[in-house]
Amino acid sequence: MGCRLTRRQFSVGVVAAGAGLAGRGAAAKVQGANERVGLGVIGLGNRGDQLIDAFRPHKDAWITALCDVYAPYVEFAKEKVGGDLFTTKDYRALLDRKDVDAVVIATPDHWHAKQFVDACAAGKDVYVEKPLSLVVNEGRKMIEAARVSKRVTQMGVQRRSSKVCAKIAELIQGGAIGKVTACRCFHLTNEWPHGIGNPADCDPPAGLDWDLWLGPARKVAYNPNRCFYRFRWFREYSGGQLTNFGTHWLDVIQRAIGQDGPAGVFAVGSKGTIKDNREIPDTMEVVWNYPDGTLVSFSQYNANASEGAPRSAHIEFRGTEGTILLDGSESLQLIPEAVRTDEIPALNPRNRQGNSRQARATTRPADKALTFKGRTDTADHARNFLDCIKTRKPCVCPVEVGHRSTATTLLANLAYDRGRYLTWDKEKEQFTNDPEANKLLSYEYRAPWRLE
Ligand SMILES: NC(=O)c1ccc[n+]([C@@H]2O[C@H](COP(=O)([O-])OP(=O)(O)OC[C@H]3O[C@@H](n4cnc5c(N)ncnc54)[C@H](O)[C@@H]3O)[C@@H](O)[C@H]2O)c1
Known part of the structure; x- marks a missing residue:
C-alpha cells in the first residue's frame, strides 16, 4: 500500500499522496501487523486538529489526505502534518483515493452519517466522532452500512480506552x-x-x-x-x-x-x-x-x-x-x-x-x-482503532455500541x-x-x- 517514506516523512507520520486515483470501493487493504494505515482526515477544526495529534504518534499510521470546507483550516493542517498531501474540500474526492485506507471524521454532527455511510461504501474503515448521528434512524443506517461492507468502526468516545x-x-x-x-x-x-x-x-x-x-x-x-x-x-x-x-x-x-x-x-x-x-x-x-x-x-x-x-x-x-x-x-x-x-x-x-x-x-x-x-488519552483510542484495522476485530466502541x-x-x-x-x-x-x-x-x- 501507499508509497515508500523518506526518513523525514516517516518521522512525522506522513506520506506523500500516492499517484493514481482509484475508483470507489478500491481502498488499499491493510494486510499485516507491520503494514501502515493511510488515513484521510475529514473536518480539520478543533477536534480534527486534536485527532491529527492523536494519530501522529503511531508510526504505523500516516496521514495521506485532508479535507475541510474551510480553506484556511486545510492550509493549517497541511503545514502541521507536512509532506505532499492530497487536499480537498469535497470528502468524496478523498474517498476516491487508493492511499486512504481509513477515514477520521471530525465534522459537525449533521455530517457524520452521510460521510460514514459513503466511506463504508468506498471500502474505508471509519473513526467517527461522537455523537454518532444527528437523529436515531441515521445511526441504524450507519450500522447497516458497516455490516454490509465489513468495515472496522470506532466512535470517538475516548473514555472507552481509559x-x-x-x-x-x-x-x-x-x-x-x-x-x-x-x-x-x-x-x-x-x-x-x-x-x-x-x-x-x-x-x-x-x-x-x-x-x-x-x-x-x-x-x-x-x-x-x-x-x-x-x-x-x-x-x-x-x-x-x-x-x-x-x-x-x-x-x-x-x-x-x-x-x-x-x-x-x-x-x-x-x-x-x-x-x-x-x-x-x-x-x-x-x-x-x-x-x-x-x-x-x-x-x-x-x-x-x-x-x-x-x-x-x-x-x-x-x-x-x-x-x-x-x-x-x-x-x-x-x-x-x-x-x-x-x-x-x-x-x-x-x-x-x-x-x-x-x-x-x-x-x-x-x-x-x-x-x-x-x-x-485519545491516542489510546486511536491505537485501538489501528490495531483493529489489522486484526479485523471490533473496536472498543464500534458503530453498534456508539449508536x-x-x-x-x-x-x-x-x-x-x-x-x-x-x-x-x-x-x-x-x-x-x-x-x-x-x-x-x-x-x-x-x-x-x-x-x-
Ligand atoms: N471526542 C471528543 O472529546 C470531542 C471533542 C471535540 C469535538 N468532538 C466532536 O467532533 C466534531 C467536530 O467538532 P469541532 O469542535 O471540531 O467543530 P469545528 O467546527 O471546530 O470543526 C468542524 C470542522 O468540520 C468542517 N466541515 C464542515 N462540513 C464539512 C464537510 N462537509 N466536509 C469537510 N469538512 C467539513 C468545518 O469547516 C470545521 O472546520 C463534533 O461532532 C464534536 O462533537 C469530539
Whole structure:
C-alpha cells in the first residue's frame, strides 16, 4: 500500500499522496501487523486538529489526505502534518483515493452519517466522532452500512480506552457497590449572562464553502454562531450539550451498568437564563429509567461548581452497597456502605421514637474503600482503532455500541421537545406511547443530499 517514506516523512507520520486515483470501493487493504494505515482526515477544526495529534504518534499510521470546507483550516493542517498531501474540500474526492485506507471524521454532527455511510461504501474503515448521528434512524443506517461492507468502526468516545472507566465497569459488574440504583452526570458551565452572544447574519468568511458546510441541513444565511465550534448550540447541526457531553457520560454509564438503552425518558428545561441566539436549552434536567429499574440523570445548568459540589466531568454511581465517584475521567473513588447483616426487628408501636432501628443494626463494610487513578488519552483510542484495522476485530466502541450511547441522548432531546415522558422499545427503536415522537427519529435531507 501507499508509497515508500523518506526518513523525514516517516518521522512525522506522513506520506506523500500516492499517484493514481482509484475508483470507489478500491481502498488499499491493510494486510499485516507491520503494514501502515493511510488515513484521510475529514473536518480539520478543533477536534480534527486534536485527532491529527492523536494519530501522529503511531508510526504505523500516516496521514495521506485532508479535507475541510474551510480553506484556511486545510492550509493549517497541511503545514502541521507536512509532506505532499492530497487536499480537498469535497470528502468524496478523498474517498476516491487508493492511499486512504481509513477515514477520521471530525465534522459537525449533521455530517457524520452521510460521510460514514459513503466511506463504508468506498471500502474505508471509519473513526467517527461522537455523537454518532444527528437523529436515531441515521445511526441504524450507519450500522447497516458497516455490516454490509465489513468495515472496522470506532466512535470517538475516548473514555472507552481509559483504564479508569474500564475499572468502573469491572467494579460495578463484580458487585462492588451492590445493585446500582441511580447514576448522575453533569454538564456545568457558567455562561451567564451573554453566552455565545447574538451576532447578526453576515457573509461567510473568505475560504468557507457555507453551502457545503450546511450539506443536508436547511439552507440558511451564514451566522458566526452556527458555524465553527458553536454549531453545538443549534439543533439543526447538533443535539446541544446533552449529546455533545452527554454521549461521553452515557457511554461510560451504560457500559458500567451493563445496559444499552433506557425503557423511558423525561426531560425538562428552558432557555432564558442566557441572552444569546442559541437554540438549545441553557438549563436542563433529564431522567432515564432503565429496564432493571436504575435511574440515570443528566443535569445542565449555569453555575460554577463550588467546593464539594459536583463538577462538570463528574459521574456518580449510587449502589445499595456503596458509591463510586468518577472525577474528570481521571480518577475514581469507591466509598463502601455499611451493610446491615441482621433482620429488621418488628416495629414496636409503643416506641414513640419509633425507627431507631437503623442505629441498632449489625453491619459489615460492603467492600474496601478504593481510589484508582488513570488517564483518558485519545491516542489510546486511536491505537485501538489501528490495531483493529489489522486484526479485523471490533473496536472498543464500534458503530453498534456508539449508536446505543448516542441514541440515549437523542431520545432525551425528543422528550424535551414533546414535553412528556416517553416510553421506548429499544429493540424496535420506537417510542411506544407517542406516534408523533416517532416521526422525529429521522429528518429529510436537503437535496441533492440523500442517505441511502
Ligand atoms: N471526542 C471528543 O472529546 C470531542 C471533542 C471535540 C469535538 N468532538 C466532536 O467532533 C466534531 C467536530 O467538532 P469541532 O469542535 O471540531 O467543530 P469545528 O467546527 O471546530 O470543526 C468542524 C470542522 O468540520 C468542517 N466541515 C464542515 N462540513 C464539512 C464537510 N462537509 N466536509 C469537510 N469538512 C467539513 C468545518 O469547516 C470545521 O472546520 C463534533 O461532532 C464534536 O462533537 C469530539
